[in-house]
Amino acid sequence: MTRAVSVGKIIIGGGNPIVIQSMTKTDTKDIPATISQINELEKAGCELVRVAVPDIESAKAIKDIKRNISIPLVADIHFDYKLAIAAIEYGADKIRINPGNIGSAEKVKEVVKAAKERNIPIRVGVNSGSIRRDILERFGGSVAQAMVESAREEIRILEDMGFFDIVVSLKATDVKRTIEANRIFAQEFDYPVHLGITASGLPIVGAIHSAIGIYALLNEGIGDTIRVSLTGEPVLEIITAKEILRAAGKRDELIRIISCPTCGRRAIDVIRITEEITKRVGNIKGKLTVAIMGCEVNGPGEAKEADIGIAGTRNGAVLFSKGKAIGFVKDKEILEILEREIRNLMGL
Numbered sequence: 001m002t003r004a005v006s007v008g009k010i011i012i013g014g015g016n017p018i019v020i021q022s023m024t025k026t027d028t029k030d031i032p033a034t035i036s037q038i039n040e041l042e043k044a045g046c047e048l049v050r051v052a053v054p055d056i057e058s059a060k061a062i063k064d065i066k067r068n069i070s071i072p073l074v075a076d077i078h079f080d081y082k083l084a085i086a087a088i089e090y091g092a093d094k095i096r097i098n099p100g101n102i103g104s105a106e107k108v109k110e111v112v113k114a115a116k117e118r119n120i121p122i123r124v125g126v127n128s129g130s131i132r133r134d135i136l137e138r139f140g141g142s143v144a145q146a147m148v149e150s151a152r153e154e155i156r157i158l159e160d161m162g163f164f165d166i167v168v169s170l171k172a173t174d175v176k177r178t179i180e181a182n183r184i185f186a187q188e189f190d191y192p193v194h195l196g197i198t199a200s201g202l203p204i205v206g207a208i209h210s211a212i213g214i215y216a217l218l219n220e221g222i223g224d225t226i227r228v229s230l231t232g233e234p235v236l237e238i239i240t241a242k243e244i245l246r247a248a249g250k251r252d253e254l255i256r257i258i259s260c261p262t263c264g265r266r267a268i269d270v271i272r273i274t275e276e277i278t279k280r281v282g283n284i285k286g287k288l289t290v291a292i293m294g295c296e297v298n299g300p301g302e303a304k305e306a307d308i309g310i311a312g313t314r315n316g317a318v319l320f321s322k323g324k325a326i327g328f329v330k331d332k333e334i335l336e337i338l339e340r341e342i343r344n345l346m347g348l
């Protein structure tokens, strides 16, 4: 089992539920936009959020952002140790920085001191594209062993300073190297692992690669937190992450929303309703299946397993529970009523 590392109110590793995380795509300095995106992510089921901190204004923004969100926040920093210290001072719950990139041991010491004072963990993030030249030469390219060696060196810098609140990620742009690197790493270290396939592409492409890579590792008991990287809406990263965890049998308690593919019989806007309801209730914890079906012909029958659902009909939808019709909902009220029924069922 990996060691447990606390990030604000959540724990990564130590056999705790695998944490779902994402990263904002806003300019962190745009505080209202960043808060709004984090709140959206949180509603969809995000449990830990990372923001980019490329300058001091972004570090300062963390203070106001933190006041308006309820999930822990990770500051993503490259190279500049002063930004890391500022991010910690302004309230980041965790930082992502590679000590090997900071410059000098003195600078790393300053960051470690600030992190220790506030019990802030550090994620060391190794990406296949940014491995040091001498390591690449030693291993003959950015192979899995070179990625692990990079992580090993970064970890050693922190350990030598008596710092052990470490989370590690080893991400490659392809599934095979990501799996290999994480397997080698997990045999040697007990630090919690952040899983992901980096720069994985458009949502459909990235979801497939992420699912294959992350699922394979989760199945071997490797991975304590996951981030699906997609070139698209961030909420899609959360939806994908949840489904990967569900497929791997790791987070059965997450609400499941199913929907029909739609066809010429469709009487309601299944895509919009499914997207919207996922955003509204995605963070609800509980064994509950919700079905959004386009018509009454196949809807209720095909969704017999669902606890609650709707099937499109003329001017609205039939509300059904366990495959039985229990009422009619007007078109405009579908989302409100469905959300209310879901919350009622979950006793919220």
Ligand code: SF4
Binding pocket: 260, 261, 262, 263, 264, 265, 266, 267, 293, 294, 295, 296, 297, 298, 299
């Ligand atoms: Fe088509 Fe109805 Fe089946 Fe949806 S539920 S795919 S609309 S037949």
